[in-house]
Amino acid sequence: xxxxxxxxxxxxxxxxxxxxxxxxxxxxxxxxxxxxxxxxxxxxxxxxxxxxxxxxxxxxxxxxxxxxxxxxxxxxxxxxxxxxxxxxxxxxxxxxxxxxxxxxxxxxxxxxxxxxxxxxxxxxxxxxxxxxxxxxxxxxxxxxxxxxxxxxxxxxxxxxxxxxxxxxxxxxxxxxxxxxxxxxxxxxxxxxxxxxxxxxxxxxxxxxxxxxxxxxxxxxxxxxxxxxxxxxxxxxxxxxxxxxxxxxxxxxxxxxxxxxxxxxxxxxxxxxxxxxxxxxxxxxxxxxxxxxxxxxxxxxxxxxxxxxxxxxxxxxxxxxxxxxxxxxxxxxxxxxxxxxxxxxxxxxxxxxxxxxxxxxx
Amino acid sequence: xxxxxxxxxxxxxxxxxxxxxxxxxxxxxxxxxxxxxxxxxxxxxxxxxxxxxxxxxxxxxxxxxxxxxxxxxxxxxxxxxxxxxxxxxxxxxxxxxxxxxxxxxxxxxxxxxxxxxxxxxxxxxxxxxxxxxxxxxxxxxxxxxxxxxxxxxxxxxxxxxxxxxxxxxxxxxxxxxxxxxxxxxxxxxxxxxxxxxxxxxxxxxxxxxxxxxxxxxxxxxxxxxxxxxxxxxxxxxxxxxxxxxxxxxxxxxxxxxxxxxxxxxxxxxxxxxxxxxxxxxxxxxxxxxxxxxxxxxxxxxxxxxxxxxxxxxxxxxxxxxxxxxxxxxxxxxxxxxxxxxxxxxxxxxxxxxxxxxxxxx
Numbered sequence: 001x002x003x004x005x006x007x008x009x010x011x012x013x014x015x016x017x018x019x020x021x022x023x024x025x026x027x028x029x030x031x032x033x034x035x036x037x038x039x040x041x042x043x044x045x046x047x048x049x050x051x052x053x054x055x056x057x058x059x060x061x062x063x064x065x066x067x068x069x070x071x072x073x074x075x076x077x078x079x080x081x082x083x084x085x086x087x088x089x090x091x092x093x094x095x096x097x098x099x100x101x102x103x104x105x106x107x108x109x110x111x112x113x114x115x116x117x118x119x120x121x122x123x124x125x126x127x128x129x130x131x132x133x134x135x136x137x138x139x140x141x142x143x144x145x146x147x148x149x150x151x152x153x154x155x156x157x158x159x160x161x162x163x164x165x166x167x168x169x170x171x172x173x174x175x176x177x178x179x180x181x182x183x184x185x186x187x188x189x190x191x192x193x194x195x196x197x198x199x200x201x202x203x204x205x206x207x208x209x210x211x212x213x214x215x216x217x218x219x220x221x222x223x224x225x226x227x228x229x230x231x232x233x234x235x236x237x238x239x240x241x242x243x244x245x246x247x248x249x250x251x252x253x254x255x256x257x258x259x260x261x262x263x264x265x266x267x268x269x270x271x272x273x274x275x276x277x278x279x280x281x282x283x284x285x286x287x288x289x290x291x292x293x294x295x296x297x298x299x300x301x302x303x304x305x306x307x308x309x310x311x312x313x314x315x316x317x318x319x320x321x322x323x324x325x326x327x328x329x330x331x332x333x334x335x336x337x338x339x340x341x342x343x344x345x346x347x348x349x350x351x352x353x354x355x356x357x358x359x360x361x
Numbered sequence: 362x363x364x365x366x367x368x369x370x371x372x373x374x375x376x377x378x379x380x381x382x383x384x385x386x387x388x389x390x391x392x393x394x395x396x397x398x399x400x401x402x403x404x405x406x407x408x409x410x411x412x413x414x415x416x417x418x419x420x421x422x423x424x425x426x427x428x429x430x431x432x433x434x435x436x437x438x439x440x441x442x443x444x445x446x447x448x449x450x451x452x453x454x455x456x457x458x459x460x461x462x463x464x465x466x467x468x469x470x471x472x473x474x475x476x477x478x479x480x481x482x483x484x485x486x487x488x489x490x491x492x493x494x495x496x497x498x499x500x501x502x503x504x505x506x507x508x509x510x511x512x513x514x515x516x517x518x519x520x521x522x523x524x525x526x527x528x529x530x531x532x533x534x535x536x537x538x539x540x541x542x543x544x545x546x547x548x549x550x551x552x553x554x555x556x557x558x559x560x561x562x563x564x565x566x567x568x569x570x571x572x573x574x575x576x577x578x579x580x581x582x583x584x585x586x587x588x589x590x591x592x593x594x595x596x597x598x599x600x601x602x603x604x605x606x607x608x609x610x611x612x613x614x615x616x617x618x619x620x621x622x623x624x625x626x627x628x629x630x631x632x633x634x635x636x637x638x639x640x641x642x643x644x645x646x647x648x649x650x651x652x653x654x655x656x657x658x659x660x661x662x663x664x665x666x667x668x669x670x671x672x673x674x675x676x677x678x679x680x681x682x683x684x685x686x687x688x689x690x691x692x693x694x695x696x697x698x699x700x701x702x703x704x705x706x707x708x709x710x711x712x713x714x715x716x717x718x719x720x721x722x
Binding site for chain 1: 485488503509510519626636662663664
């Protein structure tokens with residue numbers, strides 16, 4: 001288990017009061033006292049380390065057409081946060097506040113507002129410079145517009161409402177934890193379709209990169225996780241970076257994130273590259289996908305639908321690999337975020353899947 | 362005075378309780394009992410009919426570098442609103458509510474938040490698909506993010522906070538009435554510079570189009586207002602449209618709006634044209650401007666600054682005219698908005714100004 005995930009597990013055990021100290025948490029985990037399972041085995045997704053422990057509240061996202069549900073925790077912010085492997089007292093305190101104050105307030109607000117139409121909100125955000133993975137400034141803003149009046153109506157204590165609004169406003173990535181389960185909910189009905197060569201999951205755990213394919217059951221096609229090239233927070237360099245990590249590649253699997261860079265040129269200031277690279281990334285992804293989104297469109301490309309549905313056969317035929325953008329965690333437990341950058345999915349995952357597909361013919 | 366402006370004057374006189382009925386208002390105005398003056402003669406700007414009457418609260422925008430102030434009313438929304446010439450009971454009721462509840466709540470919130478950095482907010486919105494004239498969805502969203510927690514803290518009655526938040530959320534053009542005075546505050550220091558051929562004001566009153574130039578004092582160079590081509594609200598056609606109207610061309614004068622279309626491709630769904638036209642509009646405006654914005658940039662053009670500072674000499678040399686986008690009012694008083702579209706400023710204004718500049722040589 002890589003450093004940032006070890007850090008997040010240590011933090012989660014302290015947060016759950018199952019361990020008193022991070023050191024005790026390490027001993028527990030090393031002794032086999034903790035049961036681990038991938039988020040994707042529970043219809044869930046988690047950014048970066050992706051640790052979801054029993055007390056953490058989750059968003060519940062429904063695919064109304066197919067009736068399936070997906071789950072994701074609330075986003076903690078950037079820097080020293082659990083999902084980047086930090087576990088200090090400020091991390092635990094924030095998680096406790098999210099459980100005790102943020103979540104009940106959001107639950108009450110959603111009871112007033114009713115369910116939020118995430119497809120519409122994501123479609124709008126994608127016309128406002130977001131790509132839904134590492135740029136969620138517009139989505140977070142649109143969410144605040146819906147939540148703010150509902151919070152005011154639903155929560156009696158104005159100090160709570162103010163703290164909740166300032167917390168969400170303070171974190172432009174807050175909406176990421178809604179785009180991710182939205183994509184998960186959208187993609188799950190594409191699982192288990194006989195003969196399908198369309199990728200339904202791409203995920204990384206900081207050590208390996210795994211791919212699942214619609215016609216190939218629950219099997220994970222696994223290869224070593226890549227190393228993102230990116231921009232570094234002050235004081236950090238490529239030396240500090242853990243390999244690629246997290247379930248957030250569900251955004252690229254669903255046709256946004258790295259696949260939607262053409263609509264989010266300003267993101268290059270966060271992940272590196274140039275606006276021309278961003279445009280080219282999207283254009284390239286049309287070469288390896290089976291369709292174009294009906295709901296998510298690119299104004300700059302004459303409202304063409306985003307490239308969606310990675311086809312293992314096309315990846316093999318073209319040699320083009322899915323483009324990803326990602327946050328970057330420190331390789332050691334306890335530090336947190338060190339930057340953000342770009343990379344591609346490993347070719348070996350698609351080679352293995354292609355070999356399995358060939359056996360079906 | 363054109364139809365929508367007559368309608369707005371009628372509404373304003375009823376709103377001010379100076380007339381009991383719109384008919385009485387017409388009689389008062391026809392009898393010369395009302396004094397009129399352009400907004401720009403009072404450091405103010407008003408979208409469309411642009412009527413500002415004594416009881417209407419205004420935003421106050423300061424240019425911190427030069428110390429000058431600019432003013433603009435709060436935006437009422439779209440459809441049947443005073444600035445589009447409507448004056449029915451619902452228009453008056455809304456204006457009264459804005460005076461009695463919206464404005465005091467905003468004033469209290471601003472006392473909590475402190476002054477808002479509009480330059481930063483506009484710069485961000487321009488990276489989020491706004492052009493600051495007819496697309497202000499991002500700016501309105503960013504404003505709500507600042508105002509919401511401040512309103513919660515500043516205003517005791519949660520029902521008032523909720524109404525104010527829902528009113529602003531219900532109108533993606535709310536931020537227009539902040540981009541306009543921001544541009545006015547930015548441009549005024551460019552007035553009165555000896556020999557300057559840079560345009561400091563473009564404005565229309567629904568009959569005429571007027572231009573002022575930095576080195577040519579307070580003189581208005583005037584020509585008949587153009588007719589926008591655009592998209593029509595259901596039930597309306599080009600036959601219903603009043604000629605080009607309002608002070609909102611201060612946005613194009615300041616290098617955003619029609620000059621920033623390259624960053625706002627989604628706007629073509631509101632004003633017409635294609636994303637390629639939008640890109641070309643901005644590229645063309647570099648040909649008639651003296652500089653590129655330091656604060657307002659275009660990610661899609663490698664973060665090039667917006668074209669700013671229309672030079673009368675370059676307009677004459679190239680034959681290219683400033684590109685505008687605009688809302689469209691019904692030509693009769695009392696109806697309201699009928700669409701939105703695109704046009705250019707009239708050449709005759711620049712010919713007259715150029716002739717005056719030539720006399721200085």
